[in-house]
Amino acid sequence: MAMVIEAAYADGTGVANALRMSQVQWHELQRNYRVGDLQMPCCSAPAVPKVSANGYPFFAHLGGACTTSEESQWHLAAKILVRSVLEDLGCRASVEMPGSGDAGRWQADVWGERNGVRLAVEIQRSYQSLRDYRKRQGRYSDEGVKSLWLLGQERYSTLAKSMGKERLRTEFGGKFPPGGHFGPCLPDLPVAMLELEPVPTIKGAGFFTATLPDLLEAVLSNRFLCIDGLWCINNLDSMSSAAKRSHELAAAKRVAANT
Ligand SMILES: [Zn+2]
CATH class of the missing domain: 3.40.1350 (Trna Endonuclease; Chain: A, domain 1)
Structure with a gap:
């Protein structure tokens, strides 16, 4: 699963981009987002803000499923x-x-x-x-x-x-x-x-x-x-x-x- 750093707000108000956010802001997003607030760029499935084992922030699919191929992700x-x-x-x-x-x-x-x-x-x-x-x-x-x-x-x-x-x-x-x-x-x-x-x-x-x-x-x-x-x-x-x-x-x- 490729780690994607940007997800769009479903209400059209813009994007959340991990490169532009401090650790504090990222943790805040993790605490406060609701399922469906953010969409994966590949398939518009609900995006979940996560932190990898190496401390790298990324968005994951809710439940892990994506309709697009691993290659295109x-x-x-x-x-x-x-x-x-x-x-x-x-x-x-x-x-x-x-x-x-x-x-x-x-x-x-x-x-x-x-x-x-x-x-x-x-x-x-x-x-x-x-x-x-x-x-x-x-x-x-x-x-x-x-x-x-x-x-x-x-x-x-x-x-x-x-x-x-x-x-x-x-x-x-x-x-x-x-x-x-x-x-x-x-x-x-x-x-x-x-x-x-x-x-x-x-x-x-x-x-x-x-x-x-x-x-x-x-x-x-x-x-x-x-x-x-x-x-x-x-x-x-x-x-x-x-x-x-x-x-x-x-x-x-x-x-x-x-x-
Ligand atoms: Zn997807």
């Missing part, structure tokens, strides 16, 4: 989260934003604008070929729209493999570079992995980690960069020491397993 929860964070970063933001350029039409999952900077965030959990990622990406870059792909874990692994193969083919002549390790990412496809649970987390190839606000702010201000096949912010050093630690740990385990 996840997608919706992610869109609402990204839109809310963009708003917190000072953007005018909306979901399902249509637009078009010379290379074709788009409908951005989340769209943000700030001081003349336009950003499209695409959230992807179902399969899409590398070719289609690039085609859709091109529509944004051709129009000077910044973009970011946020992928579910499985999707990210699949795409990382395709991108790695592409790099190997086009940049390394099909031969693994000396050392065998190389970053799989392509500079024309800004991408990171988004996990919603247990708490929203951003990860990526080469031990990239960030908070969602830090990542979005970096994209808006041109600080999310692809360096040697790895997307990073300003944490390439800590990423490579994390990679080194992990390799050492794996080597130590191999030694231990052989003795």
Whole structure:
């Protein structure tokens, strides 16, 4: 069940958004809401304000049932989260934003604008070929729209493999570079992995980690960069020491397993 952070008041007076509420306000809502006051964004079922085991506030379906698929619940929860964070970063933001350029039409999952900077965030959990990622990406870059792909874990692994193969083919002549390790990412496809649970987390190839606000702010201000096949912010050093630690740990385990 994807944790959604926003629910609408049934009487049309607006929304309750966990990102905009203090702990005290959230507890107050938990005490004072009546069933039916708030509606889930996915299916309009009664929403119940809760706090996860990790202390993260979210809305749950009353009784746990939802008529929409797990996949579309996840997608919706992610869109609402990204839109809310963009708003917190000072953007005018909306979901399902249509637009078009010379290379074709788009409908951005989340769209943000700030001081003349336009950003499209695409959230992807179902399969899409590398070719289609690039085609859709091109529509944004051709129009000077910044973009970011946020992928579910499985999707990210699949795409990382395709991108790695592409790099190997086009940049390394099909031969693994000396050392065998190389970053799989392509500079024309800004991408990171988004996990919603247990708490929203951003990860990526080469031990990239960030908070969602830090990542979005970096994209808006041109600080999310692809360096040697790895997307990073300003944490390439800590990423490579994390990679080194992990390799050492794996080597130590191999030694231990052989003795
Ligand atoms: Zn629902």
